[in-house]
Amino acid sequence: MRTAQLNIGIIGGGVMGTKHASIINAEGTGRVVAVADPVSDRLATSLGVPNHVDYQHLLSMPGLDAVVVASPNDQHVTTALACLNRSIPVLLEKPVASSIEEGQKLAAALEGISTPILVGHHRRHNAAVTAAQSFIHDGGLGRIVAVNSLFLSRKPEDYFNQAWHRLKGAGVLLINLVHDIDLLRYLCGDITRVAAITSSGSRGYEVEDTAAVTAEFASGALGTFIVSDSAASPVNWDQVSADDTSFPRHPGVDTHLITGTKGSLTLPQLTHYYYPDDAKGHWKIPMAAQSLPAAETETYANQWKHFLDVIDGTAEPIVSVTDALRTIEIVEAIRAAAIDGKTTAI
Amino acid sequence: MRTAQLNIGIIGGGVMGTKHASIINAEGTGRVVAVADPVSDRLATSLGVPNHVDYQHLLSMPGLDAVVVASPNDQHVTTALACLNRSIPVLLEKPVASSIEEGQKLAAALEGISTPILVGHHRRHNAAVTAAQSFIHDGGLGRIVAVNSLFLSRKPEDYFNQAWHRLKGAGVLLINLVHDIDLLRYLCGDITRVAAITSSGSRGYEVEDTAAVTAEFASGALGTFIVSDSAASPVNWDQVSADDTSFPRHPGVDTHLITGTKGSLTLPQLTHYYYPDDAKGHWKIPMAAQSLPAAETETYANQWKHFLDVIDGTAEPIVSVTDALRTIEIVEAIRAAAIDGKTTAI
Numbered sequence: 001m002r003t004a005q006l007n008i009g010i011i012g013g014g015v016m017g018t019k020h021a022s023i024i025n026a027e028g029t030g031r032v033v034a035v036a037d038p039v040s041d042r043l044a045t046s047l048g049v050p051n052h053v054d055y056q057h058l059l060s061m062p063g064l065d066a067v068v069v070a071s072p073n074d075q076h077v078t079t080a081l082a083c084l085n086r087s088i089p090v091l092l093e094k095p096v097a098s099s100i101e102e103g104q105k106l107a108a109a110l111e112g113i114s115t116p117i118l119v120g121h122h123r124r125h126n127a128a129v130t131a132a133q134s135f136i137h138d139g140g141l142g143r144i145v146a147v148n149s150l151f152l153s154r155k156p157e158d159y160f161n162q163a164w165h166r167l168k169g170a171g172v173l174l175i176n177l178v179h180d181i182d183l184l185r186y187l188c189g190d191i192t193r194v195a196a197i198t199s200s201g202s203r204g205y206e207v208e209d210t211a212a213v214t215a216e217f218a219s220g221a222l223g224t225f226i227v228s229d230s231a232a233s234p235v236n237w238d239q240v241s242a243d244d245t246s247f248p249r250h251p252g253v254d255t256h257l258i259t260g261t262k263g264s265l266t267l268p269q270l271t272h273y274y275y276p277d278d279a280k281g282h283w284k285i286p287m288a289a290q291s292l293p294a295a296e297t298e299t300y301a302n303q304w305k306h307f308l309d310v311i312d313g314t315a316e317p318i319v320s321v322t323d324a325l326r327t328i329e330i331v332e333a334i335r336a337a338a339i340d341g342k343t344t345a346i
Numbered sequence: 347m348r349t350a351q352l353n354i355g356i357i358g359g360g361v362m363g364t365k366h367a368s369i370i371n372a373e374g375t376g377r378v379v380a381v382a383d384p385v386s387d388r389l390a391t392s393l394g395v396p397n398h399v400d401y402q403h404l405l406s407m408p409g410l411d412a413v414v415v416a417s418p419n420d421q422h423v424t425t426a427l428a429c430l431n432r433s434i435p436v437l438l439e440k441p442v443a444s445s446i447e448e449g450q451k452l453a454a455a456l457e458g459i460s461t462p463i464l465v466g467h468h469r470r471h472n473a474a475v476t477a478a479q480s481f482i483h484d485g486g487l488g489r490i491v492a493v494n495s496l497f498l499s500r501k502p503e504d505y506f507n508q509a510w511h512r513l514k515g516a517g518v519l520l521i522n523l524v525h526d527i528d529l530l531r532y533l534c535g536d537i538t539r540v541a542a543i544t545s546s547g548s549r550g551y552e553v554e555d556t557a558a559v560t561a562e563f564a565s566g567a568l569g570t571f572i573v574s575d576s577a578a579s580p581v582n583w584d585q586v587s588a589d590d591t592s593f594p595r596h597p598g599v600d601t602h603l604i605t606g607t608k609g610s611l612t613l614p615q616l617t618h619y620y621y622p623d624d625a626k627g628h629w630k631i632p633m634a635a636q637s638l639p640a641a642e643t644e645t646y647a648n649q650w651k652h653f654l655d656v657i658d659g660t661a662e663p664i665v666s667v668t669d670a671l672r673t674i675e676i677v678e679a680i681r682a683a684a685i686d687g688k689t690t691a692i
Contacts, residue, residue, distance in 0.1 A: 062349040145548055145577040146556055148497055148570070150489075152605045156628035195541040197689060202491055202607065210492055212568040214558035220547040222558040224494070224570035231491040234619055234633045248632035250619075259498045259577035261548065273596075282502035286594035287580045300394035332577055343543060343687035 004032040006311070007060045013043030013051070014072035016093050020068045021047060023300045029308055030065070031133055031275075034058050035041050040329060059086050066311050069093060077102045089311045089328040091303075093120045095178060098169065099170035100332060103325040110321055116310045118303075119324040121182045125302035126243055127294040128268040129183065132258070135292060136187055140272070141260030144188050147215075147223035148257045149180045152233035159229075160205065171207030173198070173331050177227045179237065180256075182319070182327045183267075184225075187258060190218040191330050193345050196338040202230035213334050241268045243299040263287075270294055352376035352657070355404045357425055358416035359397070362439050362466075366414045367393060369646045374410070380404050402426060403626055405432050412657050423448045430461050435657045436523060437649075439466045441524060444515065446678060449671040456667055462656045464649075464663040465670040467528045471648035472589055473530065473637035474614040477640040478604070482533055486618070487606030490534050493561075493569035494603045495526045497617030498579035505575075506551065519544070519551030519677050523573045525583065526602075528665070528673045529613075530571075533604060536564040537676050539691050542684040548576035559680050587614045589645045609633075616640055 008030045010017045017035070020044060024030045035044035036055035044051030052058045059067070060080060066089040069079045077097045083090045096119045097103030110117065123129055136144070151172070158168050165175075185191060193216040198208035210228035217223065234240070234250035242249060254266040263274035270292040275281025309315035330346055337344040354376045354532035356363045360418045363381070367389060382391035382401035398404045405413070405428060414424045414434040423443045442465045443449030453652030455462065469475055482490070497518070503603060506512050510523075539562035544554035556574035557671045563569065580586070588595060594614035600612040616638040621627025655661035676692055683690040 041436070080449040125411045125522050128574075142578070143465060143548075146558070146572050146574045148494065148496055148572050150494055150603065152603070152610065154607070154627060154628040156630065159628075190571050193543060195543055195560065195561045195687070195689070197539060197541055197568055199562070199566060199568055212492070212560035212562075212570045213559050214541060214570070216543050216545070216558075220545060222545055222556050222572065222574075224558045224560070226492050226494055226568065226570040228492045228568075228605065229609065231606060232488070232608055232619070232624075232627060232633070233603075233605040233610035234608070235603060235605075236629070239629065247630060249633075250633065256579060257496065257498070257579075259574065259579040259581075260574060262578050264498065264577065264579040264581070273578070277580060278578075281500060281578060283499040283582070283585065284502065284506075284593060287578070287596065289596075337541075338615075341432055341541070341689035343541065 001125050006065035007033045007063050009034050009036065009061065009064055009067045010043065010070065011036045011055045011058065011067060013037035013040055014070065016067065017070035018043050018072060018113055019300060021090070023304050026188060027301060027304055033064070033134060034061060043075060047306045056082065059083060059088060066091070066307070073098045077106045080106055080205050082108055084113060086110060087115045089115055089122055090117045091307045092117055094324065095174065095328055096321055097328065100325065100329055103321070103328060107321050107325055116317055118307050118310050118319055119319040119321060120303065121179070121319045121324065122243060122299050122303050122320050123179060123183050123237065124267050125306060126241060126268065126299045127297045127302070128241070128270050129186070131270060131292050131294040132265060132267055133187055135265065136258065140263065141258060141265060142262030144217065144219055144221040144258060146259045147184060147188055147221060149184060149223065149225040150255045151180055151227040151236040152231040153228040153229055153236045153239070154232045160203065166205040166207060172209060172227045172229050173211055173335055176226060176229065177211060177213070177334070178327060178331050180225055180227070181330050183256070184223065188219065188221060190326070191215045191346065192218050193343060194330065194337050195343040196332050198338040202228070211334070211338065248291045267294070352411035352654070353379045353409050355380050355382065355407065355410050356389065356416065357401045357404065357413060358383045359383035360385055360416065363414065364389050365646060366416060367435070369650050373647060373650055377622065379408060379410070381576040387653060398645065402428065405429060405434060410434060411552045412437070412653070414467030419444045423452045426452055426463060427455055430455060430459065433461045435461055436463045437466055437653045438463055440670065441520070441666055441674055443674065446668050446671065446675055449667070449674060453667050453671055462663055463667055464653050464656050465665040465667060465668065466649065467525070467665045468589060468645055469525060469529050470532050470664050471652060472587060472614065472645045473640040473643045473648070474616050475532070477638050478611060478613055479533055481611065481638060482604065486609065487604060487611060490563065490565055490604060490606045492605045493530060493534055493567060495530060495571040496601045497522050497526055497573040497582040498577040499575055499582045499585070500578045501575040506549065511593035512551040512553060514552055518555060518573045518575050519557055519681055522575065523559070523571060523680070524673060524677050526571055526573070527676050529602070530569065531673060534563050534567060535563065536672070537561045538564050539689060539690065540676065540680050540683050541689040542680045543686040548574070555592060557680070596676065611638070
């Protein structure tokens with residue numbers, strides 16, 4: 001049982017830094033002792049702690065137990081490396097890196113050292129995801145056969161006032177599909193081949209606004225993933241899960257369907273369809289439906305608790321740098337497949 | 347107002363021939379006067395009408411007003427041509443032909459003649475589909491952005507005792523996905539580019555058992571379609587619509603999602619999501635949901651009534667030979683794309 005609160009630094013005082021700070025202070029197992037943000041002291045002021053313009057000053061504070069890195073994507077690797085140099089455990093916001101090369105540099109730096117990094121793919125800490133993962137890995141669906149994933153949203157026009165949202169490096173593949181790829185890899189295993197068609201026809205920006213993807217998993221299962229930021233639809237994780245309460249919620253809707261030889265499962269509703277007598281089941285036999293149970297917990301709080309275990313050395317990071325990097329490799333392979341018009345092995 | 351019953355011949359006394367006969371006799375606007383089936387007089391006997399071993403004998407009966415062709419797929423074109431030679435209107439079961447070349451022969455024979463053929467893609471006569479088609483074509487969803495289609499079923503093992511179900515020419519693309527392609531072309535317009543990954547890993551037969559497809563529509567919309575005959579799932583049209591009562595029904599489930607710039611629509615539930623103030627709508631604004639109304643009608647009866655209008659010349663066939671042939675071209679392009687590993691224009 002932990003008795004002392006950990007001293008935590010937050011690097012990056014934007015939306016995600018603020019989110020992490022509120023969870024940490026609310027849970028009581030840690031306290032935010034300082035923030036580093038070069039452009040705004042808003043978060044530090046609201047918490048009543050110092051703000052450092054240079055995050056190296058934060059890292060040199062005595063008694064710092066861990067750091068949350070929620071800076072802009074292109075600073076993730078440099079900042080994480082600086083933390084490792086000082087043996088400070090890191091919760092690193094996704095994406096792990098803004099390029100594969102950069103991510104590989106971080107993975108290489110981790111070899112042979114014991115300071116842990118957890119990558120913040122928060123969905124893996126969602127209670128429905130945790131329940132689904134156990135159920136699938138225990139063989140509840142038999143062998144996985146086919147998987148479907150939907151992320152269909154209309155983002156506001158002013159979202160694209162930020163220039164980087166219109167330019168290469170953003171787009172629905174890297175910003176949105178990356179979450180579904182991580183989720184499905186966690187639930188169904190590695191992805192080894194992809195084909196894709198992308199479009200920038202809705203918004204006309206340099207980046208794609210819509211992408212349709214087919215994937216083959218290492219298990220042999222096939223998947224289709226579709227993602228768009230210009231479709232007026234509530235069918236996306238942010239609006240059907242309770243992970244981020246800044247989104248309006250459409251609780252009756254599913255975004256993912258995973259089917260196997262023995263049954264199928266939806267997420268996040270966890271509706272499980274199965275044949276009461278599996279050996280005799282086929283399409284002319286009615287399937288039974290049940291809701292799998294899931295804990296009533298808060299996703300970001302679960303992630304924080306897991307990070308505490310990672311710091312203590314009682315758990316391996318549920319999302320390692322290598323793991324998160326593989327997801328980025330897959331997203332980049334999808335982009336390449338769409339450009340080349342070729343099914344691409346990864 | 348039609349006063350006299352039409353005299354109808356049924357060629358092929360199997361499952362579909364029997365289905366058509368029962369609809370025709372129940373509706374009262376026609377009566378089955380003869381059946382042609384070379385191997386069984388079961389249907390004819392049950393109806394109390396003559397069975398012809400040679401369908402040419404049926405076609406030479408005096409006073410025959412129209413024919414339903416429900417023979418094996420590879421006889422569709424020859425039989426339809428024989429009907430046209432005698433100027434007898436035809437309701438031709440899908441697929442229109444067992445190869446593109448054969449279908450083109452039938453399309454060529456139709457040029458300059460007025461005897462009508464309706465192809466039996468029955469889903470277009472489903473009341474929910476009719477309602478969706480009107481709604482979409484009247485601009486209810488704005489411009490279509492992204493489309494998702496699911497057909498995930500576990501067929502019984504004895505389905506594959508019929509050798510042709512295991513061999514090239516069958517498979518989930520030609521047998522099952524063909525229906526979704528027809529449906530989505532009807533709702534969203536032509537498909538012009540496809541990429542695909544297929545697998546025969548679940549059953550190990552010559553034909554694919556699972557296929558994951560991405561498609562680009564002529565409008566620029568993108569789509570993902572996934573289909574499997576070895577996934578234990580109720581998420582397929584046959585089990586969520588009431589079209590075929592020989593399947594157990596899972597009425598709460600949707601198989602298709604069509605999203606546009608103004609809203610989205612599911613089928614067959616017809617759940618319509620939209621922003622109450624469309625101009626201000628985006629992912630942080632709650633969407634309203636309503637159920638679009640659909641007539642409470644029976645799909646095959648609707649198809650029969652439409653065929654009567656086609657015979658009378660008061661309606662163009664809702665599924666023409668050319669139209670049905672395009673669907674087969676797309677399915678063949680999907681197969682080719684999966685084999686070549688290349689995105690394929692059609």
